[in-house]
Amino acid sequence: MLEYATAEQLAEGLRGRVLTPEHADYDDARSVWNGRIDRRPALIAQCTGVADVITCVDFAREHRLLLSIKGGGHHVAGTAVGDDALMIDLSPMKGITVDPEARTAHVQAGVTIGDLDHETQVFGLAAPLGDCSGVGISGLTLGGGIGFLSRAHGLTADNLLAAEVVTADGRLVRASETENADLFWAIRGGGGNFGVVTAFEFRLHKLGPEVLTAQIFHPLEDAGQVLRFYRDFMADAPDEVTSFAVLLRVPPAPPFPEEYHGKAAVSLFACYSGPAEDGKAALEPLSEFGNPIVNMIVPMEYTVLQQSFDPATPSGARYYWSSDYLHKLSDEAIDTIVSCIEPFPGDLTTVALMEMGGAIKRKDASATAFPHREAGYDFNVWSGWFDPSADDQIVEWVNGFREAMAPYTTGGRNVNMISSAAAKWSRAAYGHHYERLAEIKRTWDPHNVFRVNHNIAP
Ligand SMILES: Cc1cc2nc3c(=O)[nH]c(=O)nc-3n(C[C@H](O)[C@H](O)[C@H](O)COP(=O)(O)OP(=O)(O)OC[C@H]3O[C@@H](n4cnc5c(N)ncnc54)[C@H](O)[C@@H]3O)c2cc1C
Structure with a gap:
């Protein structure tokens, strides 16, 4: 059990709320899309920005707390939430900036498919996403992302231009074809194994209304x-x-x-x-x-x-x-x-x-x-x-x-x-890229801080 004073210490360092199991909103915040998942984190940190995320990653490392990451909370395996973990809840991070001239969107990690379609369609643009409005952009992109525009414009991950990532040692880095290219390769299909992505930059396409x-x-x-x-x-x-x-x-x-x-x-x-x-x-x-x-x-x-x-x-x-x-x-x-x-x-x-x-x-x-x-x-x-x-x-x-x-x-x-996050499924999920992903994991998360997911062992 985590000491009350320890939770207080985390709360003092955050702009967002920290929920303990006694809090009235705790049950709501720990619930995910799949009603079969019933896990009880030690703490839920409702992050409002990069600073909160860095504080949480450092805090989890210092207190040897298991860390889970919630984007939209829609993964069927419920990997957004872990028993006795510190849950980084990104759902308050909803900022979206569309550049209609450049046809790009800068999207924070708590955004859902419905949120992003809403903001891009006003300019007659769209990112290729999945096809349910409540699904989180985060998990969708990190795993690939297939939907109604995939045959025309590729996977969601294929339309990712750059990402901002908080690493296991609490740094903020950018990943793109020209910046930390190994990390950029890995987060387009390798899931949430390499850091907390706090924002995504997507290429948009003309579409609609x-x-x-x-x-x-x-x-x-x-x-x-x-x-x-x-x-x-x-x-x-x-x-x-x-x-x-x-x-x-x-x-x-x-x-x-x-x-x-x-x-x-x-x-x-x-x-x-x-x-x-x-x-x-x-x-x-x-x-x-x-x-x-x-x-x-x-x-x-x-x-x-x-x-x-x-x-x-x-x-x-x-x-x-x-x-x-x-x-x-x-x-x-x-x-x-x-x-x-x-x-x-x-x-x-x-x-x-x-x-x-x-x-x-x-x-x-x-x-x-x-x-x-x-x-x-x-x-x-x-x-x-x-x-x-x-x-x-x-x-x-x-x-x-x-x-x-x-x-x-x-x-x-x-x-x-995949309904289960059991280790035996990771090979099937990452296929012939598993070894290269494991090598990149050793660079960016050698102590497996990010392991409440379909894990790639470093
Ligand atoms: C109703 C429904 C419809 C769907 N439709 C489609 C579809 O059309 N096409 C498709 O491809 N998929 C679809 N999916 C699957 C969906 O892509 C995955 O469930 C995806 O993981 C959901 O993302 P999330 O952020 O909501 O999930 P979460 O449960 O929040 O997260 C999923 C995983 O990603 C990790 N993660 C989340 N956010 C971050 C982050 N910012 N940084 C690092 N790691 C993070 C978490 O640790 C967790 O392991 C659908 C799912 C549902 C439930």
């Missing part, structure tokens, strides 16, 4: 044909098209026919990130295939598109995810997916596939620490539910699905989407 979108739903019994069609469609799709095939429950509201409400279905979501008039021809084949129950190719505000998965991923529900990469989407892989769907447990469950071509593949595979560019598809079984008594059954279903798909997977896993 409206983009052409497709949202097409088919009955579950057509899943095999729809997934084959999706594969063939994406084989020739221009880079402006990023598209997901998603198995999910049909929302209980119009325009969905009542007989499908709450039932599992297969859907195709797509975004065309070029001019809408070119997008019509590119997306049209999606609406011409099969017998969809809902068939919409419509222009939509980009910020609305970016929130379209929010209702299916509420904070505080229970989640267990598996995330893998497929070499390709073979007929056998599709048949296996179809055979594993039932019983499709959990109200918030989705199974999602995304083709990984375009700008993701064109980037040199050794240019950043993200190691999965050779994969054909990102493949995720994301289960979500409310009743704790269903935990075992649902975890078993997800694990069984994963095992059945093993013959088709690359062995790599998305560091941003």
Whole structure:
């Protein structure tokens, strides 16, 4: 247990608040997106700037306290929070400055996807991000970051121009192609292993305010044909098209026919990130295939598109995810997916596939620490539910699905989407870059101060 006087000492050195377990806001501040995570830090420091972060890193080192870092608190493994740790809570750090001429954004570490889209879209610009508004920019970027603009403009990390990092010995450094280039390489895919990133500088792209979108739903019994069609469609799709095939429950509201409400279905979501008039021809084949129950190719505000998965991923529900990469989407892989769907447990469950071509593949595979560019598809079984008594059954279903798909997977896993932070997954997450990352870890964090994460041992 930490002495009261010790907590007071930290509080005196900070501009932000320090919360002990007795504080009325402690439970709220320690909670993260996944309701299955229930960890109790010794102290929570709600940092307002770089000075607070440096003070916390020095304090944790001096008092031999475990340190955890919370960006947006959305990692399914709950690695933002550790038992008996000092949690550096970056969520008050919300500053964003957009330079519309240079098409760049300077973004503090507590910003979410929704915050950044809001600030960039007013200038008709966007950074390639993920596609749920509450997700933190921090974790997203450090792990890679895949979303609706990825095939056109690459991963979130591919659009990082520079970062400001507080190191394990309490210094502030800049990382870019020309400053601390090893660190810059490592933080684009190597997770939060190398320091506390306090700010990111992103390249922005012209986009919106409206983009052409497709949202097409088919009955579950057509899943095999729809997934084959999706594969063939994406084989020739221009880079402006990023598209997901998603198995999910049909929302209980119009325009969905009542007989499908709450039932599992297969859907195709797509975004065309070029001019809408070119997008019509590119997306049209999606609406011409099969017998969809809902068939919409419509222009939509980009910020609305970016929130379209929010209702299916509420904070505080229970989640267990598996995330893998497929070499390709073979007929056998599709048949296996179809055979594993039932019983499709959990109200918030989705199974999602995304083709990984375009700008993701064109980037040199050794240019950043993200190691999965050779994969054909990102493949995720994301289960979500409310009743704790269903935990075992649902975890078993997800694990069984994963095992059945093993013959088709690359062995790599998305560091941003692994439900467990157990050491055995780190190799799969960092792949062929693991050794180089470990070497950089030895330079920047030789004593493994930053280890509440998918850890790279120094
Ligand atoms: C609903 C939902 C939708 C998602 N959609 C997508 C998607 O479309 N595309 C995609 O690629 N991913 C997606 N993800 C995964 C997401 O990218 C990861 O969960 C990501 O880690 C979240 O970042 P965070 O800052 O919110 O997480 P946190 O839980 O706060 O942090 C995650 C990890 O990063 C470390 N970390 C956080 N901030 C910092 C920092 N500033 N410096 C150093 N280390 C830090 C933490 O220690 C922790 O280990 C989604 C997740 C959810 C829950």
